[in-house]
Amino acid sequence: MTATIDSPRSGKNSPQYRRTGASRGNFEMLAWLFMRLSGVVLVVLIFGHLFVNLLVGEGIHAIDFGFVAGKWADPFWQIWDLAMLWLAMLHGTNGVRTIINDYAEKDSTRLWLKIVLYAATTVIIVLGTLVIFTFNPCPVVDGVPLPGGFCPA
Amino acid sequence: MPTKPAGTLYRGREGMWSWVGHRITGVVIFFFLLVHVLDTSLVRVSPEAYTAVIGAYKNPLMALGETGLVAAIVFHAFNGLRIIAVDFWKKGAKYQRQMLWTVLALWVVVMVGFSIRHLSLALGGH
Incomplete structure (x- = not known):
């Protein structure tokens, strides 16, 4: 006669070792x-x-x-810089999030550091995006247009 | 309360030190990026404000700082491509050491070229 012994860490015997179910879904894999x-x-x-x-x-x-005005008078560089802004900020934010998770041991410390991080990220992304799209490369200062070969005469 | 000293997962050598370098350069680049978006945003305030702040950057100390920043970016970029190779290439883990030395060799080549060009422009008379 043989007895079958369940794996001691199977979900059935030890719910704390369950690897599926109520998890954060695919978030960490998608972040990776x-x-x-x-x-x-x-x-x-x-x-x-x-x-x-x-x-x-x-x-x-x-x-x-x-120099900046000349670049942003061209949609090519607007899109280039917009993509760089968003991708770099999200990439950097996720990197710093990982570092916070690694080194901040207290729950409340991790929470606060991440609140500050996400607030800074939001401000920088929104500010940068607005600057790229609301920027006027041909401003008129004191009634005098600034010189720029890309500006209408 | 200090945590009890325990065994360590840190194994040293190329694998650990490239990871340490990747973290440190990543954090440096991230904080620079925050400042860089803020200073560039001054173009939206006024042409004078932007040109004044950028003008303040144009000195020998900042030229060295820019070179250090680019050194961090180039390492992070090349080592990042190495990490991707370790993750997605079948033999990536086996050759991770050789790939790190390749990263460092390419980094030296790129930085010698960049430093000569950037420092001669930035420090040279104008």
Whole structure:
């Protein structure tokens, strides 16, 4: 006669070891996947950003209001910078969330750090998005239009 | 209350140190990004405000800081691609050490090129 012994950590015998059921769903897996997908795209977007802004022409000397205005007069760079803003902020926020989860041991500390993190992320993403889309590359200062080859005469 | 010292999962060598480097560079880049969005947002305040703040950045100390930031970004980017290879490539875990040394070699090459170009532009007379 043989006796069958259940696995001691099966969900039936030890509910605390249950690995399915009331969980957070796929969130952590999706976050893991997002880090890899956004990472690849960000390598392209940020390397392009650094190359165009720092290495071409006069490099950093060329950066002033006119430089930014010239880029954002073009929808190509608006979309480029918008994608970079959103992907980098979400990628960075998820990274910092992971670090908070790893090192903050108290529940309340983790909660507060994440509240501050998500508030900062929201402010920066909303602010950056509004700036890209409400920006006027051809402002008129004291009745005088700023020079810019991309502005209507 | 301090937690009791216990055994450690930290194993040292390439695997752990690349992970430490990835965390530190990631946090540095994230805090820079917050400031960078704020300073760029000044274009929406006025042309003078933006140009004044950017002008304040254009000094030798900031040129070195920018080089350090780009060094962090380039490491994080190349090591991130290595992590993706470890996760998705069948032989990724087996070759993770060789891939880290490849990452570091590419990082040196890119940073030598970037530093020469950026520092000669930023520190050179204009």
